Amino acid sequence: MAFHEDPGVREEAPKASGPRFFFRIIAQEAAALLKLNLLFLLFCLPAVTIPPALLALFQVVRRMPAERTVRCWSQFWDAFRHRWRTAWGAFLLTVLPLTAAGYGAWFYLHFARDNPVSYLPFAFCAVVFLTALLASSYLWGLLSEGRELTKETLLLSLQLGLGRPLRAALAAAGWYLPLAAAVLWLPLSGAYLLLIGFSIPCLLALFLIRTVLERFGGSPADQ
Secondary structure, eight states: OOOOOOOOOOOOOOOOOOOHHHHHHHHTHHHHHHHHHHHHHHHHTTTTTHHHHHHHHHHHHHTTTHHHHHHHHHHHHHHHHHHHHHHHHHHHHHOOOOOHHHHHHHHHHHTTOOOOOGGGHHHHHHHHHHHHHHHHHHHHHHHHTOOOOOOOHHHHHHHHHSSHHHHHHHHHHHHHHHHHHHHHHHTTTHHHHTTTTTTTHHHHHHHHHHHHHHHHHSSSSOO
């Protein structure tokens, strides 16, 4: 007895994931990644525009693992122009705790050899540093989804950082480690930074937390 497939029923293909999906994104969006990297560097030239340029980069690159249409110039410029206050707020909330806690941890660890009591403030600073680092991964990811910098967004990024620390740590490593390595290898890494040194780490960081953002991100930035 022959069984005929119902033409009205279609099995959905399994959703792409993993390294193969990541490299497929790079292959499909190579030109866009190059353009975005150049746009980011161009808009960072005045220095004071680094935060809005960074958020614009994250917001456009986030569309790639979400498989949404990418229009480099219009979407980058729109995010840069309309979300600079949000970007500066997120930048300060990220940089200030990381800098203060990082310096505090280094400072107290330096004196801990002679005074073991210094391990207490060192531990406190280390905890603050790690918490801020993990939460910042989700904070920029949530903002790239179109969320505003509200108390709810901050609390959610903190909850996700503490509740899903592995993905946040991997995302932070994917963003910071390539940049740190490139800076250490200057001027040999100049071409890398110019072409893909910011867009690829941004894509890697957002790719690693994409499933969490899909679940908790809220309103996507379909602009």
